[in-house]
Amino acid sequence: MNSLEVRGLRKRYGAQEVVCGVDLDVAPGECFGLLGPNGAGKTTTLRLCLGLADPDAGEIRLLGNEVPARAREARARVGVVPQFDNLDPDFSVAENLTVYGRYFGLKDRDIAPRIPQLLEFAGLAGRAGSKIQTLSGGMKRRLTLARALVNDPQLLFMDEPTTGLDPQARHLIWERLRRLTQEGRTLILTTHFMEEAERLCGRVAIMDHGRIIAQGTPRELIARHIESQVVEVHGPGVEAWIADAKMLSLRTELAGETVFCYADNVEPVIANLPSYPDLVYLHRPANLEDLFLKLTGRDLRD
Amino acid sequence: MTNTRLYALPSPSLRFVAVWRRHFLVWRKLAIPSILGNLADPLIMLFGLGYGLGAVLGDVGGGSYFAFLAAGFMASTTMYAATFESLFSAYSRMHVQRTWEAIVNAPMTLEDVLAGEWAWAASKALAAGVCMLAIISAAGFASFPHALLAIPVVVLIGLAFAALGLSVNALASGYDFFSYYMTLFLTPMMMLSGVFFPVERLPAPILALAQAMPLYHGVELVRPLLGGTIPGNALLHLAVLAAYALAGFYLATVLTRRRLLQ
Structure with missing residues (x-):
């Protein structure tokens, strides 16, 4: 069974159809890239897959759950790294993880032992007590990634995970994402950095004006089209x-x-x-x- | 979203407690300035007007003006506590900090988030109400045990105004938007709801308008309770506040769905 199956997905805002019949299949353990220029419909597609907006037509199965009907059950096993930073500015690094874990129904005593591992993974060991305002952009991004892992998800959605980061920070994120794929997790990311997609993604889909216009491995696509x-x-x-x-x-x-x-x-x-x-x-x-x-x-x- | 889903009754889960706990953890870090900030204004008004104006007015409504005003301010202070939380604080969590967005990426629904906001704003109202009661009783104007019954009333006032506030929040385009609600709705309502002066003197149509508003019913409950008697028409007043709370929360749910789930 595929981790994500999307058939005939459509979404309209007012007069404009922003997702116009999208089909996607993402296999377990795959790193899948959804590429497209700004306004292509990538973020809307992710929101629909998470059940955060209702599609006008089409079917979505996320980890075997019908979305939006069973989106809550699906999201319990999913991690999300959103495009815009939404860490809690009033909390320390560790409190951000604890509070987020509670949204998954996790007990504080079950989250506490995971925090050092998560911070280690995010390259934030020793920063548990730091204020969010004292973190650099790259550190915030890594903390957001650690937060998305608090429920040990099978699948991660990442909306432009390295936008706005310097090359060092970007390479560190890439290395961590590879590690997550090696652990067998499924990764779905949107990006408009082609280099990022080429390095990380086993398979990519190119989206424009709400449609998937090409899909395959990066090499295949280059060989086929160019x-x-x-x-x-x-x-x-x-x-x-x-x-x-x-x-x-x-x-x-x-x-x-x-x-x-x-x-x-x-x-x-x-x-x-x-x-x-x-x-x-x-x-x-x-x-x-x-x-x-x-x-x-x-x-x-x- | 389809109309059936848009207008469906809210069905939040118990996970909303996690949202309440988030807000509580933030508040704990800023508790003292937050309490002082919320109470300083009504207390200055209460002591200034209560003693100053009270000396000129003599007895009002069968007791001292200070006692009259204290009961009114206990109701209006809880109203403002719930309102500020459900307008400015909720807006910053919804829009500025994107906290709601982070929460609904977890297995939480928008209804859990709203229920958490609602319960939290009512908790802030409760805290403000209890502080007011403590100060009023220290000043010698609360008669126990009846005055303790004002505490659940304050929670109900909090739930009513938090629900209205969350509805306004769902329509807001920025913080400025809230000043319309406060100056065009809350301030006139406070003038007409028996906080400052007895409403019996109001012309009948204006009294009827005041009676259609939630604060009037809160004041009608709190004042006798602080004075040591059970309010007349207590069930009616409670029912109006509960209706505002429940209908308001439904409205807030629909408006917020329309804003965020499209």
């Missing part, structure tokens, strides 16, 4: 060079002042570039971000 190599070129006179680029590569894109040349063999492009000494170029393998931009476009989403 050429394997990219050359990014910018510099004075790049507009004049575009004609050459179009002849030499399978596909080109102009974004602002930069030309992106996609091809499985980019040797001809690179061989051509020395005759334009003002141009600067970067050759790299195609990644999930290229795929993402190809599928969702380069327009800004606010």
Whole structure:
């Protein structure tokens, strides 16, 4: 049985349908990434899966429970790391965990022995008595992760778990999330960091305008939808060079002042570039971000 | 959400106690300033007006003006305690700190959260009412054992105004929104509910308006109890307060569902 099964999920706000027929399957122990630009419907999909909003149509089974009918039972075995910090500012680090455990019906005496382990996991050992205001952004995020583990959940939902963190803090979170997958927990995260998805997720779904537009392993998706190599070129006179680029590569894109040349063999492009000494170029393998931009476009989403 | 779910009767679980305990733990850290802050204002008014104005007025309602005013303030202070908690504090937990959002990610429902807020605001009203009673009895204006019966009345006043406050909270767009409710509803109601002067002098239509409001019934219960007698029409007054509490909580549930569960 899958940890999460979603069929034909729809949700409308006023005139706008923000989730338009989403199907998802997440297997136990999988790390699954839901990717999409701002406003794609990722957070709404998570809220629907948790039973925090009622769908207009569709079926959801979370850990074998019908949602929203049995959402409370489902959430008892789920942890949530929300997009916005909502730690209790009036409490210490340890009190945040104790009070949150009570919402799961846990007794204080059962939570107390878990607190040192949870803080150890979160890299907050010795900070049990600290005030929330004294924690850095990364520490708050890790404490939120520890709080989501207070009920020893089988499945974790994480809404943009590393947004706003510096690289050190982000890498530490990634390492912890890998550890959680190794422990056999199911992870479902939304992100718009493609690098994050590529590193962590066994499988990803790309969502845009309320629909899943591609689904698979990151490698599969790149292989299926996009050429394997990219050359990014910018510099004075790049507009004049575009004609050459179009002849030499399978596909080109102009974004602002930069030309992106996609091809499985980019040797001809690179061989051509020395005759334009003002141009600067970067050759790299195609990644999930290229795929993402190809599928969702380069327009800004606010 | 479907209309059936939106308008369904609230069915909170006992898990609401965890929400109450959260609020209690926060309050314990700030208890002394919180109690002083809640009581300083009514006490200054009570002693100032009670003794100052009382000296000019002589007896009011068959006793000293201080005793008259003390009973009124006991009711209105509990009203304000429940109101502040269910407006400003609840709004900061709902909107600013996103505490409610964190709670409903656990196996808790919005109704558990609201029931916890409701019970907590009534607890704050109880604490304020008990403090007022202690001060009034120290001043020699409470007659026991009847005065002890004012304590459950104060809880009921708290539940009624907490339920109304939570309904207003569900409609609020910011803290400023609450000043409309306080100045356009609570302040005029306090003037007409027999807190400061006997309502018998009011013109009939205004008296009828006052009698439709919850505070009037709270005052009508508290004043005789502090004076050592059982209030007339006690069951009616209790029923009106209970109706405000229950209907108010239902309204708060529907409005909060509409705001947060869509």
